[in-house]
């Protein structure tokens with residue numbers, strides 16, 4: 001056993017969560033609210049507004065997604081009788097009338113800059129040429145309360161005459177209406193025409209450094225081909241890729257996926273200098289590979305993990321799939337990949353001394369799903385290969401997971417572990433159970449065992 005406990009990587013990129021919710025598309029009832037989003041050009045620049053018209057007036061309006069209280073400061077009511085307050089007990093932002101009137105129509109002026117939301121997609125991802133991509137799910141609202149039945153949203157988007165909209169891979173002028181559901185989607189508004197290739201419909205910020213643009217244009221299709229071969233090819237419409245860059249004083253980077261969409265945003269000033277730094281280049285490739293992997297993750301749209309406690313399944317596998325893709329596609333990244341494994345093991349065991357894997361998301365340690373999850377998947381891959389003399393790999397198990405979920409098995413750890421049983425590897429299963437247990441000592445021992453298994 002050899003473990004080097006040294007901090008070899010400074011994570012300049014932060015990999016934030018992107019959730020796969022388990023919320024399955026139900027038939028959904030028609031929303032009694034009409035949502036209109038409007039981008040306008042004024043002498044002082046672009047403005048964004050959203051308005052809600054309720055079929056039946058109600059006491060308040062609430063949102064489906066409440067990751068923090070930032071609407072309170074970033075959404076300005078156009079009517080002075082309206083306010084957004086944060087209800088601490090409900091952990092929700094609430095729209096209400098200051099004088100107790102019923103609400104039938106409200107409008108807000110939005111702040112269209114990048115805002116990092118710890119547990120959700122960024123509302124806006126600005127492009128350096130004035131374009132912008134926004135997340136429709138951020139706008140989903142309900143009268144009084146949102147229930148599980150509320151899963152259908154009527155949206156209309158109006159844009160200035162010299163700009164266009166890219167919605168579901170199609171370019172539309174001036175105005176479009178659509179019906180949205182589940183986690184929503186990313187929609188582009190601006191002057192840039194999408195790049196349409198055999199693989200994707202892409203909106204790549206013209207202000208990005210050349211090397212990053214080239215990487216988006218070449219590496220992403222290569223990664224897609226790799227995962228398409230290793231897992232299953234994508235079905236249906238061509239996926240969309242959004243890569244935006246706001247050249248501002250910050251150090252934030254966010255990537256994510258929604259069904260049929262991958263997006264990345266850089267909110268920083270130093271991309272030009274960083275683009276020639278090999279560590280940064282490797283981190284960026286990893287970042288792409290992780291996001292592309294989510295795309296092919298069997299069953300991702302149906303929900304791979306049953307709940308947030310099991311996020312090690314989809315985040316850990318995406319990180320490990322990224323490692324495999326990097327090793328396969330770029331030989332000179334092997335030592336970078338190795339050092340990330342070491343670092344993942346180190347940060348996983350440090351983290352498990354403070355919280356259990358199941359509670360990591362509640363305790364602000366979502367990164368453990370990546371680090372511990374990657375070590376766990378690496379061990380599974382190695383054991384599966386050993387037991388089948390190289391006939392099968394982790395990819396085989398994941399393809400079976402997709403089949404199992406499609407045929408009605410619940411997504412999540414229990415189903416996944418059932419799929420490992422035929423390999424007759426009780427030591428592996430025991431170590432995984434230990435790693436996910438509530439006992440810190442057991443959990444760390446579990447991870448140590450898993451880390452050593454491939455050797």
Ligand SMILES: [Zn+2]
Nearest residue numbers: 018294315318
């Ligand atoms: Zn991820």
